[in-house]
Amino acid sequence: MRTRYRIERRALLTGGTAFTLAAVAGARVPLAQTLDRVSFQTNWRAQAEHGGYYHAVASGIYRRYGIDCEIRMGGPQQNPSQLLLAGRVDFIMSNGFQALNYVRENLPFLTIGAIMQKDPQILMTHEGNGINSFEDMRGRPVLIGASGRVTYWPFLRRRFGFTDEQIRPYTFNVGPFLADRMAIQQGFVSSEPFAAIQAGARPKVFLIADAGYNNYNTTIDVSRRMVTERRDLVQRFVNATMEGWTQYLTGQNIAAANALIKRDNPDMDDAKIAYAIQVMNSNGIVMSGDALTLGCGAMTDARWQSFYEGMRDVGLYPAGMEFQRAYSLDFVNKRVGLA
Incomplete structure (x- = not known):
């Protein structure tokens, strides 16, 4: 299923929230006369666990960053990594295992941000x-x-x-x-x-x-070519996404985002969405660990090394693999969403 949302810019959240938006050093926010079109493939049917992306669409955050973002909903018959490999999407939602698989299989893709600091x-x-x-x-x-x-x-x-x-x-x-x-x-x-x-x-x-299971989940993966050729666009997409998530987790002014989720996935209802937001917050699924000091989407070399070594030690990956090629820290750790 493909759904293109073209929603006009709306007022951003102000005041009375658990998180406040902070300026991102070096971020370029264009006037958005002409929007850069990008596609983002989720890993499953629309749900609150994807809420930050939907909120960035519904509230106009992507548009404020000069981006027209098409959210493509996943499902049981879709494989996001194959769509990325085929060049049919710009970004996909994935996890730490897929990032290490790129290295093991010598594929030109990598992870550039991790929404879920804790695997759910x-x-x-x-x-x-x-x-x-x-x-x-x-x-x-x-x-x-x-x-x-x-x-x-x-x-x-x-x-x-x-x-x-x-x-x-x-x-x-x-x-x-x-x-x-x-x-x-x-x-x-x-x-x-x-x-x-x-x-x-x-x-x-x-x-x-x-x-102690420290897999990153709901990551953002992209091709190395796009990182090289459209670096500014990649950074804007990441910044806008992290703003969307920090706002969505407050649970305020998210009715439009939830309406899009329910439109894409009629099995979702308000009770399911509210429960998911509550447990994501209470368990620190998104905002915990490094994200508390580095901002939403944070990643670190130490965390990636620990994950790789743990999975190597149980036989899932070979010794000596250049796990550092699985990711880039260039686009995160900019304190997006922190006061």
Whole structure:
């Protein structure tokens, strides 16, 4: 599905917010007589976890930076990295694993910003069943999808002594979880717990990132060619995106952004969106760690090195790989969104 939004500039948030906008040193904000058109491919159907991008469209932030941004919604039949490789989109939403894959496969792409400082992946079980830690999950069946088995599961094996014999297939519905009070299943902090609550359960949530799993998620990836040839445009896109996110997380004046999300994805409703914003804030999914001092989208060499070495040590990447080629810090760490 492709949707092009052409929404006129609206007033930006002022006052009474958790975050305030700060000037970005060196940022060029053109008068936007002629807008640069760019396309951004998300990794799934529209949701609050994409809210900062939609807000930057709906509130006119991209236009203020001289950009006409087309948000292309992802889904089960789309692979954003393949669209980027084919040159069909300018930017994609991705994660730290894909960035390292670019290096391993010698592909001319890289990550230039990380919206989610914490990966939102969780394991969840039921309140009051005696499972109160990751250690308590050792030896118990865990419902895990295919992608989890090659991302966070190796981390859990090494960190907590999980074994592959524990794995049971996850069918992406909470029915089996609801039927078994001892069930443990994967999920996203902003999604599966909400579905369980709506069904009358009391889920107990364990955020894997809080146990040391330091994958960057909801990253912005782009081609090296675009970074070289349209550097100013790339910087403007990143700055506008980070402004969109810092405003969206306040939950104020975001009705237009949420309307676009619900228009693209009718399965979304106000309750789901409100829950997702609340848990993203309470868990520091976007604003935590380096983002608190460097601004939304922050990345550091130390964090990338730690992630690479951790995934190397569990056998996902070879020793000696030039992981530094997976990313660039040139476009972030400019304190966007901080007073």
